[in-house]
Amino acid sequence: MSKEIPYKIYLEESEIPTQWYNVRADMKNKPAPLLNPGTLQPMKFEELRPVFCDELIKQELDDTTAYFDIPEEILNFYKMYRPSPVMRAYNLEKALGTPAKIYYKFEGNNTSGSHKLNSALAQAYYAKKQGLKGVTTETGAGQWGTALSMACAFFGIDCKVYMVKVSYEQKPFRREVMRTYGASVTPSPSNTTNIGRKMLEEFPGTTGSLGCAISEAVEVATTTEGYRYVLGSVLNQVLLHQSIIGLEAKAALDKYGIKPDIIIGCAGGGSNLGGLISPFMGEKLRGEADYRIIAVEPASCPSFTRGKFAYDFCDTGKVCPLAKMYTLGSGFIPSPNHAGGLRYHGMSSILSQLYDDGLMEARSVEQTAVFDAAEQFARTEGILPAPESSHAIRTAIDEALECKKTGDAKTILFGLTGTGYFDMTAYEKYNNGEMSDYIPTDEELEKSFANLPKVD
């Protein structure tokens, strides 16, 4: 294959994958099931129905079907912003002086600013199809809430977002994007739920937490006729929807006969990484190819690299099912960092199992080094990356610099999940040299692990 490789490899619209790929189908060791927090037995379809849409529960529980057809209505929206390009980082390579070939799959060119829209569309669609009036969710930094608002506006259903109060106040821009798409945005804790009222009573000055916002969103979904709750990461269904990232990336690279040696993605709950690697991991699981796969997480929230592989609560409120995953403990609160999407205490069960089986690596990186990479990338490649995505950039640059030392012309693919336009407070801290690199101590982690639920 000696075709000249363009800066941007685009698929045709007609080449957008029409099926999602379910990597669980090819896993020998299946991810452990969600457990009912009361009975500690695997959650059944009927138990999940008050919370999630029927079709999404089927996807959640199905670990044998390899491919799911993508409904035409979702494909129609996809066509407004997909296929997303695989970009060749020619200018970054030049600046680094590396023999490595660096590619990135860019998911930020849509109004939600990230890959989150891929799953938001699917979840809003199935809610509409089930005849529901609307969905509820929580949002911290606001990326997921924005994506869901867009999806609900498109399918004409209601969207109630519980936004952590401190973000609601400090990130008015994200809030207004959601409102422009017709979502109602409520600062959490709020007076609209029992859990919210209880929190406000106990902690009158609280600025809220993601855990509390989840609890409020779930309460509203389960007590309001015609509503269900939706979640933007961690769940198996989300990774299924996000497989579109990897499927497109692989198809684009295949067109030019490119085979990545190393695949890198940032990992918070795992939605992006799980999506990006899925078809490559599928080949690896089936013994058809081999790839080095690296998950990158913040040193301040090191679920993979310093966490435990155990059953844990998915939320701090402990109302949701238990999941087996690499976790820092549901009570773990990372030190302030600026990658809101990577502050989750746990990790997708699928990725956790793959990591435990030695099928992928993990690495943690410090915040200032992440922003160094973000700045270099912005200046050479012209795209201002999200702090989350910049974790992957850091590791891609490190691997490319390693190639420079060894003279090895490796092919690197990383996921550029989103843009940083709504993260300028973080960049301001970096520009002013005021960024913190705090890393939790072993004692802090041990204390957090002590509260893991006892499950045999």
Added chain:
Amino acid sequence: MSKEIPYKIYLEESEIPTQWYNVRADMKNKPAPLLNPGTLQPMKFEELRPVFCDELIKQELDDTTAYFDIPEEILNFYKMYRPSPVMRAYNLEKALGTPAKIYYKFEGNNTSGSHKLNSALAQAYYAKKQGLKGVTTETGAGQWGTALSMACAFFGIDCKVYMVKVSYEQKPFRREVMRTYGASVTPSPSNTTNIGRKMLEEFPGTTGSLGCAISEAVEVATTTEGYRYVLGSVLNQVLLHQSIIGLEAKAALDKYGIKPDIIIGCAGGGSNLGGLISPFMGEKLRGEADYRIIAVEPASCPSFTRGKFAYDFCDTGKVCPLAKMYTLGSGFIPSPNHAGGLRYHGMSSILSQLYDDGLMEARSVEQTAVFDAAEQFARTEGILPAPESSHAIRTAIDEALECKKTGDAKTILFGLTGTGYFDMTAYEKYNNGEMSDYIPTDEELEKSFANLPKVD
């Protein structure tokens, strides 16, 4: 031609135009030359050299050469974000129930968030090529300053941005994007220039103005070794660089045999509209085709629809050359509106001449109606548009609704110049029903016209 038309028409990278088109070459009535404000004689090359780069002055003064080669270094950056797509607004059409076919050329998918990058790249490149150390400019809302910062980072030259103080303070995010790209951003008026110091002395509490920021940037450029001043709109050279928009749009439409009946663009200084229409206007001027071309401006700043065609100062400080243009008077201050890019008192000389010759139409629209259109567009097409671009959307929707009445299936092309991610304060006002629709009275305009310079 019966090929199915995709949502996004992309050219291949190899199909990116390699020459800019200079519409002046085909104009019978050439735009009037810039005048020296002291002598009222046409500005000569030598007189402009202290302010602008040599190569850019040549482009500014040349009204006979039809095509200019785009240097390879600029094409290399273009490839990171161009070609930009021509999108078919299938979902908007469906929502409107119109037989019209609506296309838009989307220039917002780059970190500067707008088409401004097209000219910033060219201007930074020529500065670098001339061996300069850096460039200076002013910025209001910050779009142009961001674009220029990106371009200067890429070509490795210094960038000094004078940012209107009120924006510097109220739009810290834009400021931080510029700093991330290595630009120095100074609130204007500042202590770094004579003009700035004078302003601060006379008006200690002033929050600055674009006119003052221009004057500071020009002073620094003309008094600092190795620096020149650059401007993001109005100038002939800028329209030349922006012709890439129209050339790409025409090439993409030609691929599918699509001929627009109506071409619509928002108009502030004219950089986007002039670029979008250039090859179409060229055909019209040469008698090869006909198009309805509509410039859309805010009712609060109606240069075309209520201004005078006369020589006027380009800046409120009256230090820059005079240009013949549709103008509201250099002292005109539009009522608060949220389309910072459309608040300029004048208009490109090229577009002014074309309008005066009856080769294009103009229309003014009110702000609330503009945001109504923006919201509808965001919800159906998934892209949150900039307030500036939304002026074009408003008129495109109005024309499409007219087609619904008449049953006429017209083809409409409009310019979607940018995204609104940094304009959420405006959307917030709209979401809260607090938007103003103030329009200047005839008396206010007459008062402003009274200060037009006397030029025969």
